[in-house]
Amino acid sequence: MKVIIDKNSGFCFGVVYAIQMAESILDEEGVLYCLGDIVHNNKEVDRLNERGLKIINHEDLKELKDCKVLIRAHGEPPSTYALSLKNNIQLLDASCPVVLKLQHQIKEGYEQLKEIDGQVIIFGKEGHAEVTGLVGQTNSEAIIVTTIEDLEKVDFSKSIYIYSQTTKSPKAYFDITKEIERRVKLSSNPDIKYIVNDTLCRQVSGREPQLKQFSNDNDVIIFVSGKKSSNGKMLYKSCEKENPNSYFISDVDELNSEWFFDAKTVGICGATSTPRWLMENIQKAIEKIA
Ligand code: SF4
Numbered sequence: 001m002k003v004i005i006d007k008n009s010g011f012c013f014g015v016v017y018a019i020q021m022a023e024s025i026l027d028e029e030g031v032l033y034c035l036g037d038i039v040h041n042n043k044e045v046d047r048l049n050e051r052g053l054k055i056i057n058h059e060d061l062k063e064l065k066d067c068k069v070l071i072r073a074h075g076e077p078p079s080t081y082a083l084s085l086k087n088n089i090q091l092l093d094a095s096c097p098v099v100l101k102l103q104h105q106i107k108e109g110y111e112q113l114k115e116i117d118g119q120v121i122i123f124g125k126e127g128h129a130e131v132t133g134l135v136g137q138t139n140s141e142a143i144i145v146t147t148i149e150d151l152e153k154v155d156f157s158k159s160i161y162i163y164s165q166t167t168k169s170p171k172a173y174f175d176i177t178k179e180i181e182r183r184v185k186l187s188s189n190p191d192i193k194y195i196v197n198d199t200l201c202r203q204v205s206g207r208e209p210q211l212k213q214f215s216n217d218n219d220v221i222i223f224v225s226g227k228k229s230s231n232g233k234m235l236y237k238s239c240e241k242e243n244p245n246s247y248f249i250s251d252v253d254e255l256n257s258e259w260f261f262d263a264k265t266v267g268i269c270g271a272t273s274t275p276r277w278l279m280e281n282i283q284k285a286i287e288k289i290a
Helices: 013-029 042-050 058-063 078-086 097-115 129-138 148-153 170-186 207-217 230-242 276-289
Strands: 002-005 032-035 053-056 068-071 090-093 119-123 143-145 160-164 194-196 220-224 246-249 265-270
Touching (some): 002 276, 097 160, 207 230, 230 246
Parallel strands (some): 032 068, 068 090, 220 246
């Protein structure tokens, strides 16, 4: 049985940058606070915890003063920067450049729409750290839409700019924007501006077609990801659609030998938050089973 790791899977540049920044500070200082899980992968978080990284939440941040705190790739709303300034907290900003650009775009769109009483829509998951950072650019006025049902919150007689969380599925974003377009057209106001902004991260959407090919090329697919990773869930669905012998796991102990009975090739792949070392451990474990 041949067991291979997908060469395109593993950390995206945004995650690599945040982890490198954390590691270089940990090398020098031995301890560092990070606001939220540095990456949606428990195994990698555990590894960095052992090196001195302390994960804190926003409540903890309120209690801190005169220290350094890392901002992870997902970015933060303006309120986090304001609080840190007040409490003399030095923020080490590892926000991904793709997310920062999107925050900037949303802020600009919000300012324009304020003039004409329009609405900013963010297609994403409520409570997800990136979405919280994006909504923060609009004075918390943006409407978060996750499903078609959420469109009930939108007033289709007013102008709309829509933006997507960077890691959403291109197909799901296309579907929701088409449905909004349909409803806007039904409105009787000819002055409505409806602008769809293409804000999906190519690091994720570019992986989908490659993963589909990889899923077809192998008898069994082992998809490795933390359970909280949005792009992990999305990319796994693509694998499963192509190859029904696909399995989602987060660690070696979730492997089941029965999955490999008739397999000649096993492909291991993962999300943008899946460390290479974890996929290599899983490769070794499957080779042992074989
Ligand atoms: S998935 Fe894209 S937007 Fe998100 S951290 Fe990685 S590079 Fe940045």
